[in-house]
Amino acid sequence: MNRKKIIAGNWKMNKVIEESLSFINELKEAVRGINDNIEIVVSPPFTALSVINDAIKGSNILLAGQDVFWEDKGAYTGEISPMMLKDVGCKYTIIGHSERRQYCNETNETVNKKIKALLRNDLSVIICVGETIEEREDKRTFSVVGRQIRDGLKGLTQKDMEKVVIAYEPVWAIGTGKTATPSQANEMHLFIRDTIKEMFEDKIASSITIQYGGSVTPLNITELMLESEIDGALVGGASLDAGSFVQIIRGAV
Ligand code: PGA
DSSP states (O other): OOOOEEEEEEOOSOOOHHHHHHHHHHHHHHHTTOOTTEEEEEEOOHHHHHHHHHHTTTSSEEEEESOOOSSSSSSOTTOOOHHHHHHTTEEEEEESOHHHHHHSOOOHHHHHHHHHHHHHTTOEEEEEEOOOHHHHHTTOHHHHHHHHHHHHTTTOOHHHHTTEEEEEOOGGGTTTSOOOOHHHHHHHHHHHHHHHHHHSOHHHHHHOOEEEESSOOTTTHHHHHTSTTOOEEEESGGGSSHHHHHHHHHHHO
16 A cells, blocks of 8 residues: 655744744755645644745645634634634644643544634645553553544545544653654554444455554664554654754664
8 A cells, every 4th residue: 555654843842033044944955846646735833834834835844733613703801713823824723632632621522623623724634643651561561552443434435534644652651762663653544444434334444544643753664664554653752953954864764
């Protein structure tokens, strides 16, 4: 199966506009000409999206938001709508990141509402799922991740699913330097693909891009990408330096 590969950099709450711009100028030069069925995505903070959108014009870099609100507009102080993300050039939005689940009361239900809001505004989604270390030790990994997928994608149509990407990010691997082994990650990706197969058509399950996230670096990307079910990476810490992000992209091609 020739699935689309995606390497996405999740900047989280890092970089002011000037830092964002100097990163993007370096990245643009370094990835010129890389196509090869791989999408290169960056996810700057909201404040930098507009200038980065201008800076990437004509390049092969795509933009993602880090979150969105589930209503289209109205009295929701502090929130950002799908249309606003579209307005500044986002193709994707990351939804349900474990940090939002941990610090911002994100639940499978709010994840589902946000995904539907993005889809009805014609935006694509990267939905993050993954278990904590306690859940893994309690042997609840499959039930937790299965529930995140089933509840998060509840009510979506086959057509909607063409705009959905999944990122499997074990919480214990995020920012800890502890990557899941390639076979641990692949086992989960296979489980996620099987869950998608139960919910949607086989064709959706075999074509959906499933990224791995959690302490991805230039040193481990290639062995992760060699696994049959791993189609890319969602990278946090190592995506903040343009040089290391470029090495990850090159290691994934
Ligand atoms: P990390 O973060 O690469 O720093 O572990 C990944 C993520 O949170 O998406």
